[in-house]
Amino acid sequence: MKFLYVTAATAALLAGTATAQEVSDGKVKIGILNDQSGAYSALGGLGSVEAAKMAVEEAGGTVLGMPVEIVAADHQNKADVGSSIAREWLDAGQVDAIMDLTTSSVALAVQTLAGERNKVTMITGGGTTELTGKACTPYSFHWAYDTHALAVGTGSAVVAQGGDSWFFLTADYAFGYSLEENTTKTVEAAGGQVLGSVRHPLNTTDFSAFLLQAQASGAKVVGLASAGTDTQNAIKQAAEFGLTQAGQNMAGLLLMISDVHGLGLQAAQGLYLTESYYWDRDDQSRDFGNRYKERTGAMPTMVQAGTYSAVLSYLKAIEAAGSDDAAKVSEQLKSMTINDAFARNATVAPNGRLMSDVFLMQVKSPEESKGEWDYYHVRATIPGAEAYMNPAESGCPLVTG
Known part of the structure; x- marks a missing residue:
């Protein structure tokens, strides 16, 4: 399996020992897992990876003094392929959170895997309401649209x-x-x-x-x-x-x-x-849209803009929690008001649903x-x-x- 590996911050000054202990493995690593070659590649795909990179750059490339990295892979719209990639990321790849997850069958499978490992998922590409229904976990979030x-x-x-x-x-x-x-x-x-x-x-x-x-x-x-x-x-x-x-x-x-x-x-x-x-829609959405278009040649979809928002909110939650521990970050996300180019004055429900307009x-x-x-x-x-x-x-x- 070939992975696209993007380093959002190649180096960062080491913080004090206490801070380093609060960030697992000395870095925060986010996986963007989606369709990069099939029917849904234009609505998410490499565009979501670019949106994630924009969020990391906006956050300064580090959180709690530690570097932030983005990895990405194509799940080919197959639940077994997506599960295999996610399992490798979570068990051996030091990935702290997985995002996008276009295709609901893949999103459901990966959300379950991540929940079992106490890891965060933030779905912007999958749409089924099961994600915030019977399949919800304490660490799962549904960040863009749903059915x-x-x-x-x-x-x-x-x-x-x-x-x-x-x-x-x-x-x-x-x-x-x-x-x-x-x-x-x-x-x-x-x-x-x-x-x-x-x-x-x-x-x-x-x-x-x-x-x-x-x-x-x-x-x-x-x-x-x-x-x-x-x-x-x-x-x-x-x-x-x-x-x-x-x-x-x-x-x-x-x-x-x-x-x-x-x-x-x-x-x-x-x-x-x-x-x-x-x-x-407004000045803030236009600013993000135009910056994204300069990098990609296209305006962002709601999945790509949602991925930007999810990554940015996740990093803000780590900063506020003082840790990348999934339980602490999830608790922080559910207490935050989200204001960015994607969502205005939005809150997160107990089931992980972002209640944005x-x-x-x-x-x-x-x-x-x-x-x-x-x-x-x-x-x-x-x-x-x-x-x-x-x-x-x-x-x-x-x-x-």
Whole structure:
């Protein structure tokens, strides 16, 4: 297995003995584990690694006088591969925390492994609500979007626009199931109905059989419980099959700015989507977005911006706790108010869920856009307490009352 190894601080002056004892192995080591070559590589991938490096640099390259290092690897969207890498990192590689974890099946597996070893995970790429539900650990955090927030945002908006009958094209793994389940509840609670669903493998290139089933259902809305290139391919092929021309609407339940960029405004215009970060929302998000674009050539997705926030918050928590001990850091994170380019006045719930605002977006038409990456109208701001599941109802055993 080949690892990309990035040293965020190559040297640091040794602090006193007391401080060194509070930082295990004389350094803080963070692993970014995600999809770097497949369907989700554009929304996380090496972009998340770069965002993590930006956070380390912003923190000064050290914490408690000790150097901070970033390691990264490609889990190939396979739970067994991700678990193998994580086990090596945690057992022999002196990694203190693992972040991003795009793909929910990988995130669930690695979160469990890390919890057993009293190590921190901060998920920005995985989406299933199980991460802060029955699978939660005292050291696990869900830092960006989740499927409940996507359903509350996009699902509610589409039903309110008259899309009251749905058929789902669902990615065949934990994220897709969770997104379909959460959106179904939202649609039905709003008075709509779900007429059926079909599951497709990850990294599907031919959606013809699935789209024919959606077309035959007669549903007003075809809900895409998928992400990345799967969602892009489904939208493009739906247009080729004439679904949209015949009056069926496509609802991309997890669309990110990388997807809109890949589709182009001509194909994506008018689509509703829910995000927890948009580069052009305010001065602080614009500053981070523009600095990130200078380094990568693209604006950050909410996963990449979330990874920046997670790394920065983790380092601040170590500083405040005076230790990189997972229990002390986790306690500190749950007592902090998060204010950065990604989240404003956000708090962390007892189940590890970052309760940050999310935003209902609508994709601009080519005529409305003022230039590259000017893609969204912000239609609504949904407070975190409304977007995310009530922690008391999450099923997380850490939550009482």
